Amino acid sequence: MTALTQAHCEACRADAPKVSEQELADLIRQIPDWQVENRDGILQLEKVFAFKNFAQALAFTDAVGALAEAEGHHPALLTEWGKVTVTWWTHKIRGLHRNDFIMAARTDELAKGAKERA
Numbered sequence: 001m002t003a004l005t006q007a008h009c010e011a012c013r014a015d016a017p018k019v020s021e022q023e024l025a026d027l028i029r030q031i032p033d034w035q036v037e038n039r040d041g042i043l044q045l046e047k048v049f050a051f052k053n054f055a056q057a058l059a060f061t062d063a064v065g066a067l068a069e070a071e072g073h074h075p076a077l078l079t080e081w082g083k084v085t086v087t088w089w090t091h092k093i094r095g096l097h098r099n100d101f102i103m104a105a106r107t108d109e110l111a112k113g114a115k116e117r118a
């Protein structure tokens, strides 16, 4: 299986299966800093990224947005002075798909790059 950071999203269909409990347990271990949130029965992956100021937070937001557009899979983004909250889930299936874990891992890669450029 391709490492999450090297993987790409598959086109997600409304009848795609959510990750099983076992898959969730295996996948969350690969992105240990992310929290699994349950919002109205919808499982989501969430992480807060810290930055020196708003400009860096905004630049990271733009980078995540570009990744989302490239992969056709989009997060919720809350951009504030010095921090960005990123939330991934698959709207079509109202839950978590492997795509969400791929995008969380690739979001971490972008954050590393953002901090190095700081």
Ligand SMILES: C[C@H](O)[C@H](O)[C@H]1CNC2=NC(N)=NC(=O)C2=N1
Binding pocket: 012, 072, 073, 074, 075, 088, 089, 090, 091, 092, 093
């Ligand atoms: C038509 C478009 O490709 C779909 O609506 C995509 C867009 N981006 C998406 N992003 C996420 N997170 N979940 C989806 O179900 C989804 N569907």
